[in-house]
Amino acid sequence: MFKAREIAEPDTGNTFIHNMDPRAKIIILFAMSILVVSLDNEKALFLLCIAPLLIYPIAGFSRSKYWIAFIFIAISLWGTIFSQALFYREWPRTILLTLIPEELPVLGKITGGLHIYKEGFLYGLIQGLRFSAMTELGLLVCWTTQPQKMLLGLVRLKIPYGIAFMVVTALRFLPILIAEFFTVIEAQKLKGFNPLTLKGLFTGLLNILTPVLANSVRRAGVLSASVESRAFRAYPTRTYLKELRYSAFDIGVMAIFSVGSLGVAVVKILYGLYAGEILYVSAFRWVYEVGRNL
Numbered sequence: 526m527f528k529a530r531e532i533a534e535p536d537t538g539n540t541f542i543h544n545m546d547p548r549a550k551i552i553i554l555f556a557m558s559i560l561v562v563s564l565d566n567e568k569a570l571f572l573l574c575i576a577p578l579l580i581y582p583i584a585g586f587s588r589s590k591y592w593i594a595f596i597f598i599a600i601s602l603w604g605t606i607f608s609q610a611l612f613y614r615e616w617p618r619t620i621l622l623t624l625i626p627e628e629l630p631v632l633g634k635i636t637g638g639l640h641i642y643k644e645g646f647l648y649g650l651i652q653g654l655r656f657s658a659m660t661e662l663g664l665l666v667c668w669t670t671q672p673q674k675m676l677l678g679l680v681r682l683k684i685p686y687g688i689a690f691m692v693v694t695a696l697r698f699l700p701i702l703i704a705e706f707f708t709v710i711e712a713q714k715l716k717g718f719n720p721l722t723l724k725g726l727f728t729g730l731l732n733i734l735t736p737v738l739a740n741s742v743r744r745a746g747v748l749s750a751s752v753e754s755r756a757f758r759a760y761p762t763r764t765y766l767k768e769l770r771y772s773a774f775d776i777g778v779m780a781i782f783s784v785g786s787l788g789v790a791v792v793k794i795l796y797g798l799y800a801g802e803i804l805y806v807s808a809f810r811w812v813y814e815v816g817r818n819l
Contacts, residue, residue, distance in 0.1 A: 535667065536590075541583075544772075547678025547679075549771065549779050551679065553666075554666055559786040560786040560790075562655070564655075570654035570655060577658065597660050601653050605649045606646060607649070610645040613645025613649075618644055619643040621640075625639035676689055677769060694748070705736075705737050706733065789819060795816060799813045
Protein backbone atom coordinates (compact mmCIF):
# COMPACT_ATOMS: atom_id res chain seq x y z
CA MET A 526 0.00 0.00 0.00
CA PHE A 527 2.76 2.44 0.93
CA LYS A 528 6.39 2.37 1.98
CA ALA A 529 7.46 3.35 5.48
CA ARG A 530 9.80 6.00 4.05
CA GLU A 531 6.82 7.88 2.60
CA ILE A 532 5.48 8.69 6.08
CA ALA A 533 7.91 11.59 6.49
CA GLU A 534 9.32 11.89 2.97
CA PRO A 535 8.50 15.33 1.46
CA ASP A 536 7.15 15.64 -2.07
CA THR A 537 8.79 17.81 -4.70
CA GLY A 538 6.19 20.15 -6.15
CA ASN A 539 5.66 23.67 -7.35
CA THR A 540 2.31 24.47 -5.77
CA PHE A 541 1.60 27.47 -3.58
CA ILE A 542 1.83 25.32 -0.44
CA HIS A 543 5.26 23.99 -1.47
CA ASN A 544 6.49 27.51 -2.18
CA MET A 545 5.34 28.99 1.12
CA ASP A 546 7.97 30.23 3.51
CA PRO A 547 8.69 27.48 6.08
CA ARG A 548 8.45 30.05 8.85
CA ALA A 549 4.88 30.81 7.76
CA LYS A 550 4.01 27.10 7.89
CA ILE A 551 5.46 26.74 11.38
CA ILE A 552 3.61 29.82 12.65
CA ILE A 553 0.35 28.55 11.10
CA LEU A 554 0.91 25.17 12.75
CA PHE A 555 1.43 26.88 16.12
CA ALA A 556 -1.68 29.04 15.64
CA MET A 557 -3.65 25.93 14.72
CA SER A 558 -2.57 24.25 17.96
CA ILE A 559 -3.92 27.18 19.97
CA LEU A 560 -7.14 27.12 17.97
CA VAL A 561 -7.91 23.41 18.42
CA VAL A 562 -7.20 23.59 22.15
CA SER A 563 -9.44 26.64 22.58
CA LEU A 564 -12.45 25.26 20.69
CA ASP A 565 -14.89 22.87 22.38
CA ASN A 566 -17.58 22.77 19.70
CA GLU A 567 -17.48 19.52 17.72
CA LYS A 568 -18.87 21.20 14.58
CA ALA A 569 -16.16 23.86 14.57
CA LEU A 570 -13.49 21.23 15.23
CA PHE A 571 -14.88 19.12 12.38
CA LEU A 572 -14.48 22.08 10.01
CA LEU A 573 -10.90 22.55 11.20
CA CYS A 574 -10.33 18.85 10.60
CA ILE A 575 -11.68 19.08 7.05
CA ALA A 576 -9.75 22.25 6.09
CA PRO A 577 -6.26 20.66 5.72
CA LEU A 578 -7.72 17.78 3.69
CA LEU A 579 -9.00 20.26 1.11
CA ILE A 580 -5.41 21.32 0.39
CA TYR A 581 -4.14 17.76 -0.13
CA PRO A 582 -5.41 17.54 -3.76
CA ILE A 583 -3.91 20.96 -4.50
CA ALA A 584 -0.54 19.77 -3.19
CA GLY A 585 -0.72 16.81 -5.59
CA PHE A 586 -0.01 14.08 -3.04
CA SER A 587 0.24 10.47 -4.13
CA ARG A 588 -2.38 7.91 -3.18
CA SER A 589 -0.11 6.39 -0.55
CA LYS A 590 0.01 9.64 1.39
CA TYR A 591 -3.78 9.72 1.50
CA TRP A 592 -3.67 6.22 2.98
CA ILE A 593 -1.14 7.34 5.59
CA ALA A 594 -3.32 10.29 6.61
CA PHE A 595 -6.41 8.07 6.70
CA ILE A 596 -4.69 5.51 8.95
CA PHE A 597 -3.49 8.17 11.40
CA ILE A 598 -6.94 9.80 11.53
CA ALA A 599 -8.76 6.48 11.92
CA ILE A 600 -6.49 5.33 14.74
CA SER A 601 -6.73 8.62 16.64
CA LEU A 602 -10.52 8.93 16.29
CA TRP A 603 -11.22 5.29 17.11
CA GLY A 604 -8.87 5.19 20.07
CA THR A 605 -10.06 8.38 21.75
CA ILE A 606 -13.77 7.89 21.08
CA PHE A 607 -13.87 4.25 22.18
CA SER A 608 -11.73 4.75 25.30
CA GLN A 609 -13.62 7.82 26.49
CA ALA A 610 -17.01 6.29 25.75
CA LEU A 611 -16.11 3.28 27.92
CA PHE A 612 -14.21 4.90 30.78
CA TYR A 613 -15.91 8.30 31.10
CA ARG A 614 -16.29 9.07 34.81
CA GLU A 615 -17.79 12.56 34.89
CA TRP A 616 -21.41 13.32 35.64
CA PRO A 617 -24.03 13.35 34.22
CA ARG A 618 -23.67 10.13 32.21
CA THR A 619 -26.20 8.69 29.79
CA ILE A 620 -25.86 5.00 28.95
CA LEU A 621 -26.14 4.30 25.22
CA LEU A 622 -25.16 0.63 25.27
CA THR A 623 -24.37 -1.91 27.97
CA LEU A 624 -21.54 -4.31 27.17
CA ILE A 625 -21.30 -6.06 30.54
CA PRO A 626 -24.32 -5.73 32.87
CA GLU A 627 -23.72 -5.39 36.59
CA GLU A 628 -25.81 -8.51 37.24
CA LEU A 629 -23.46 -10.71 35.20
CA PRO A 630 -21.64 -13.19 37.44
CA VAL A 631 -17.92 -12.61 38.04
CA LEU A 632 -17.26 -9.98 35.30
CA GLY A 633 -20.20 -7.84 36.38
CA LYS A 634 -18.99 -7.78 39.97
CA ILE A 635 -15.37 -7.13 39.01
CA THR A 636 -16.06 -4.30 36.57
CA GLY A 637 -19.20 -2.91 38.16
CA GLY A 638 -20.76 -3.02 34.71
CA LEU A 639 -19.29 -1.83 31.44
CA HIS A 640 -21.23 0.76 29.48
CA ILE A 641 -20.84 3.12 26.55
CA TYR A 642 -21.78 6.64 27.62
CA LYS A 643 -23.13 9.40 25.40
CA GLU A 644 -21.13 12.13 27.14
CA GLY A 645 -17.95 10.06 26.90
CA PHE A 646 -18.55 9.50 23.20
CA LEU A 647 -18.89 13.26 22.58
CA TYR A 648 -15.85 14.06 24.72
CA GLY A 649 -13.78 11.46 22.89
CA LEU A 650 -15.00 12.82 19.56
CA ILE A 651 -13.82 16.32 20.48
CA GLN A 652 -10.40 15.09 21.58
CA GLY A 653 -10.08 12.92 18.48
CA LEU A 654 -10.96 15.80 16.17
CA ARG A 655 -8.36 17.97 17.86
CA PHE A 656 -5.66 15.36 17.38
CA SER A 657 -6.75 14.64 13.80
CA ALA A 658 -6.72 18.31 12.78
CA MET A 659 -3.18 18.77 14.09
CA THR A 660 -2.05 15.49 12.52
CA GLU A 661 -3.41 16.45 9.10
CA LEU A 662 -1.82 19.90 9.17
CA GLY A 663 1.45 18.49 10.54
CA LEU A 664 1.62 15.94 7.74
CA LEU A 665 0.84 18.66 5.21
CA VAL A 666 3.72 20.80 6.48
CA CYS A 667 6.07 17.81 6.64
CA TRP A 668 5.22 16.61 3.13
CA THR A 669 5.54 20.02 1.46
CA THR A 670 8.72 21.29 3.14
CA GLN A 671 12.23 20.10 2.37
CA PRO A 672 14.40 19.38 5.43
CA GLN A 673 16.89 22.11 4.50
CA LYS A 674 14.12 24.71 4.38
CA MET A 675 12.58 23.42 7.60
CA LEU A 676 15.94 23.71 9.36
CA LEU A 677 16.49 27.23 8.05
CA GLY A 678 12.94 28.23 8.99
CA LEU A 679 13.40 27.06 12.59
CA VAL A 680 16.72 28.86 12.88
CA ARG A 681 15.24 32.09 11.50
CA LEU A 682 12.47 31.83 14.10
CA LYS A 683 15.23 32.09 16.74
CA ILE A 684 15.17 28.39 17.63
CA PRO A 685 18.68 27.33 18.76
CA TYR A 686 20.45 25.57 15.93
CA GLY A 687 21.10 22.43 18.00
CA ILE A 688 17.40 21.99 18.78
CA ALA A 689 16.37 22.75 15.19
CA PHE A 690 18.89 20.21 13.91
CA MET A 691 17.55 17.55 16.28
CA VAL A 692 13.95 18.17 15.17
CA VAL A 693 14.80 17.86 11.48
CA THR A 694 17.01 14.83 12.10
CA ALA A 695 14.18 13.10 13.99
CA LEU A 696 11.84 13.71 11.05
CA ARG A 697 14.40 12.24 8.66
CA PHE A 698 15.14 9.18 10.81
CA LEU A 699 11.51 8.35 11.60
CA PRO A 700 10.75 6.54 8.30
CA ILE A 701 14.08 4.69 8.53
CA LEU A 702 13.18 3.50 12.02
CA ILE A 703 9.74 2.32 10.87
CA ALA A 704 11.25 0.56 7.84
CA GLU A 705 13.69 -1.30 10.10
CA PHE A 706 10.82 -2.29 12.40
CA PHE A 707 8.91 -3.92 9.55
CA THR A 708 12.08 -5.56 8.23
CA VAL A 709 12.72 -7.23 11.58
CA ILE A 710 9.09 -8.37 11.73
CA GLU A 711 9.46 -10.05 8.33
CA ALA A 712 12.67 -11.71 9.50
CA GLN A 713 10.89 -13.00 12.62
CA LYS A 714 8.07 -14.42 10.49
CA LEU A 715 10.62 -16.36 8.41
CA LYS A 716 11.90 -17.86 11.66
CA GLY A 717 8.44 -19.09 12.62
CA PHE A 718 7.30 -16.19 14.84
CA ASN A 719 3.73 -16.82 16.01
CA PRO A 720 2.13 -13.68 17.53
CA LEU A 721 -1.14 -15.45 18.32
CA THR A 722 0.16 -16.82 21.64
CA LEU A 723 1.03 -14.73 24.68
CA LYS A 724 4.53 -16.19 24.88
CA GLY A 725 5.10 -15.70 21.17
CA LEU A 726 3.94 -12.07 21.33
CA PHE A 727 6.18 -11.23 24.31
CA THR A 728 9.22 -12.99 22.86
CA GLY A 729 8.62 -11.52 19.41
CA LEU A 730 8.45 -7.97 20.75
CA LEU A 731 11.75 -8.40 22.56
CA ASN A 732 13.37 -9.86 19.45
CA ILE A 733 12.03 -6.95 17.38
CA LEU A 734 12.97 -4.13 19.75
CA THR A 735 16.50 -5.37 20.42
CA PRO A 736 17.92 -4.98 16.86
CA VAL A 737 15.90 -1.81 16.20
CA LEU A 738 17.23 -0.11 19.34
CA ALA A 739 20.76 -1.37 18.64
CA ASN A 740 20.67 0.11 15.14
CA SER A 741 19.29 3.37 16.50
CA VAL A 742 22.12 3.68 19.03
CA ARG A 743 24.69 2.81 16.36
CA ARG A 744 23.18 5.34 13.94
CA ALA A 745 23.18 8.06 16.62
CA GLY A 746 26.87 7.44 17.28
CA VAL A 747 27.74 7.64 13.59
CA LEU A 748 25.71 10.84 13.20
CA SER A 749 27.38 12.39 16.25
CA ALA A 750 30.85 11.63 14.93
CA SER A 751 29.88 12.90 11.49
CA VAL A 752 28.56 16.29 12.63
CA GLU A 753 31.43 16.85 15.06
CA SER A 754 33.97 16.10 12.31
CA ARG A 755 32.32 18.86 10.28
CA ALA A 756 32.76 21.45 13.07
CA PHE A 757 29.14 21.39 14.21
CA ARG A 758 29.62 24.07 16.90
CA ALA A 759 32.83 25.69 15.76
CA TYR A 760 31.27 29.15 15.25
CA PRO A 761 28.56 30.96 17.22
CA THR A 762 26.77 32.01 14.03
CA ARG A 763 26.21 30.18 10.77
CA THR A 764 25.73 31.36 7.21
CA TYR A 765 23.40 29.84 4.63
CA LEU A 766 23.46 29.64 0.87
CA LYS A 767 19.81 30.63 0.51
CA GLU A 768 17.81 33.13 2.52
CA LEU A 769 14.07 33.14 3.22
CA ARG A 770 11.67 35.89 2.20
CA TYR A 771 8.03 36.27 3.14
CA SER A 772 5.62 36.75 0.26
CA ALA A 773 2.42 38.78 0.48
CA PHE A 774 0.47 35.50 0.53
CA ASP A 775 2.55 34.20 3.46
CA ILE A 776 1.95 37.36 5.46
CA GLY A 777 -1.78 37.31 4.74
CA VAL A 778 -2.29 33.67 5.74
CA MET A 779 -0.17 34.10 8.87
CA ALA A 780 -2.17 37.18 9.87
CA ILE A 781 -5.51 35.39 9.40
CA PHE A 782 -4.48 32.35 11.43
CA SER A 783 -2.71 34.35 14.14
CA VAL A 784 -5.52 36.87 14.67
CA GLY A 785 -8.17 34.15 14.48
CA SER A 786 -6.51 31.83 16.99
CA LEU A 787 -5.67 34.70 19.36
CA GLY A 788 -9.24 36.03 19.15
CA VAL A 789 -10.77 32.63 19.91
CA ALA A 790 -8.35 32.08 22.80
CA VAL A 791 -9.21 35.48 24.34
CA VAL A 792 -12.95 34.82 23.99
CA LYS A 793 -12.63 31.41 25.66
CA ILE A 794 -10.51 32.86 28.50
CA LEU A 795 -13.06 35.59 29.17
CA TYR A 796 -15.87 33.06 29.10
CA GLY A 797 -13.93 30.78 31.47
CA LEU A 798 -13.49 33.66 33.93
CA TYR A 799 -17.22 34.40 33.68
CA ALA A 800 -18.25 30.74 34.10
CA GLY A 801 -15.94 30.39 37.09
CA GLU A 802 -17.48 33.53 38.66
CA ILE A 803 -14.09 35.23 38.70
CA LEU A 804 -14.72 38.17 36.39
CA TYR A 805 -17.91 39.57 34.90
CA VAL A 806 -18.19 42.68 32.72
CA SER A 807 -21.66 43.56 31.50
CA ALA A 808 -20.29 44.98 28.25
CA PHE A 809 -18.84 41.54 27.43
CA ARG A 810 -22.16 39.70 27.50
CA TRP A 811 -21.97 39.06 23.77
CA VAL A 812 -18.45 37.71 24.24
CA TYR A 813 -19.72 35.27 26.85
CA GLU A 814 -22.46 34.10 24.49
CA VAL A 815 -19.94 33.52 21.70
CA GLY A 816 -17.59 31.71 24.07
CA ARG A 817 -20.40 29.45 25.23
CA ASN A 818 -21.03 28.29 21.67
CA LEU A 819 -17.39 27.84 20.63
